[in-house]
Amino acid sequence: MNGLGLLIPVALLLGLGGLAAFFWSLSAGQFDDLDGAAMRILIDEDDSEAEAAQ
């Protein structure tokens, strides 16, 4: 029972943390361009300082 008393709040807090992170990422526009995010990883930034500066 003592184990539960510790583990359940921990599990709930972790879950709530995930939910809060989801809400934050939603409001920060991280879900606005899902296909683009997959593409951007392929952009070679070595030859463009302007990109890096952003």
Add this chain to the structure above:
Amino acid sequence: MSETVSHSEFVLPGIRCAACISKIEDGLSHTPGVHAARVNFTAKKVAVDHASTLDPAQIREAIRTFGFDAEPVLAEAPKADIESRELLKALGVAGFAAMNVMLLSVSVWSGAEGATRDLFHWLSALIAMPAVAYAGRPFFRSAWRALRHGHTNMDVPISIGVILATAMSLFETVTGGPHAYFDGAVALLFFLLAGRVLDSAMRDRARSSAASLLRQTAPGGLVLRPDGSTSWMAADRIDPGMRLLVAAGERSAADGLIEAGESAVDRSLITGESAAEAVKAGDRIIAGALNLDGPLTVRVTAAGPDTVIAGMARLMEAAGQTRSRYVRIADRAARYYAPAVHTLAAASFAGWMIAGAGWHQAMLIAVAVLIITCPCALGLAVPVAQVVAAGALMRRGILIKDGSALERLAEADTVRLDKTGTLTLGRPTPVGALSLEKEEASVALALARVSRHPLAVALASALEKQGTRAAELGRIAEIAGAGIAGEYAGAQVRLGHPDWVGAPDPGKVMATAFRLDGHAPHVIRFADALRPEAASAMNELKAMGMEPVIISGDRGEAVRPIAQALGMPAMVSLAPEDKLAAIERLERSGRKVLVVGDGLNDGPALAAGHVSIAPSSASDVGQNAADVVFLGDSLAPVPIALRAARRTQSIVRQNFALAIGYNVLAVPLALFGFVTPLVAAIAMSTSSILVVGNALRLRSCAR
């Protein structure tokens, strides 16, 4: 920052890869006046923050020099965005609650008893009740709206099921009973919200790329005061009797009579016709017409709501009302489903009471029936299939505005097509091979690029496609109503009207002439060519039993060659009202008409048809009225979209059959009291997975 920053957005239909993203962002960030540029690949758009001194047309030109077509769009309508964000948040909350409650439920199912079980039930209640209150709102709202108007829809049984299950479980928890359905209630919400999110994502995607396409209608114009001074006035403040100055390259902000000046106007926004029309003093000009050559002074005869273009908008609004009465297939199913389910639950409650089970057990069984029959798979059956199909079509360059468009497209049994801009490209293209030598071609390109005249634009794009590079020219001048002159290596060059250039008169065809001093003049003929694959698309439509017919506003002799080439009948010389009447007549006789058109003159017909398709080259009026917009020149997307819609509909029906088949198996179990929360959870997930898996088969439907 001292200067003001403006924000503009452009649609980029041509971006395909990571290199395109970096090319555009990189190029724009090196363009003077641009502060930041961010490409959204999903929406195929770029958002640019720039100095307000830089106007959108210049940015568009800049993007064009990187090799991409760009169309300016209105910045996103925030309302739609908020709606889908709300749904996503609700989905997040439901997902969180479903996972945690399920975790607790699993331990209850595996045999937790006494105080531990009660503790877990209480914890589940604490998580589930706020989650249901938050994540259930979209369903409760829509169910309430339907009930208030005396209808019923899918959301009614969903809401009743979820609320009853939660209330019953709370009662069980308080009294220390063994069965709580919290996990069922939140998992149900989670699955259904997933369907809703997909549905709204599809609508957003189409909206951002098609619905807001804006072809810069004039927001206002320069008004000439009686005392000779001029001032810029917004379109709604311009009154009849005022005199309007319309510079070359500007659109007229009102209808009127030309008082002074000579020019050519492009009325493609209104008519979809590409050929420039020569105008002089005394001629009429209507709002939205683009002045190509010289400045015009216009005496305003009608402004604001009285213009031809505004009248057309009203006609469209009225015509579109029939379509808003369309009831989606899921809601049609709910009309039969909801009463059946509720009767069944009530009957099982009554039956068990009569059998002497006590109201508590009878209630539990009734709730179990409601949960088992809650249209979880039904709620997913339609949106998943439609989203998968819309995604497949989108990859083929066909944008579906919403799910109901796919349903209506599948029902269409007749097709009516406009000619200019729909069956044809709607813009002049040079006829045959260009007879210019290499040197001449590069000079001609340099001249043609200067002008906005449709023939010059067509010539420039044809030459660029050949890989011609523009020559260096000096003293370039555009002469209104004649053409463009310049100097190349000391020699005079001219591109323009055949008479002015000194070429033989080509007769009554669209033509321009080019002459490099010391060489013979060349006459270049233009025609509004058929779209590629038009003939095969029409044959396919015929094979599908769609009976394609041309409805054109053009003269009979202009339509005849097209009709003959495609082997289909045509109705000619139709005013917009006549087109509308023709469509309405068909609709009244019980046909479901698919209208394909592009111009403003097709707007009312597009709105009146059961479903409508427009090419992306259409006027913004046409694009807004259409349910489906296709990119590119080819006409093949029309039969492709039709076939995909029909296939989607058959998958939707299969999904319904799967969902109902599952109910037929599960309901007797629930009726006889064998359904525990564990059985409900397994049954619900299995049927949902089946439905989603079946819908995924549509991924190749647009091939």
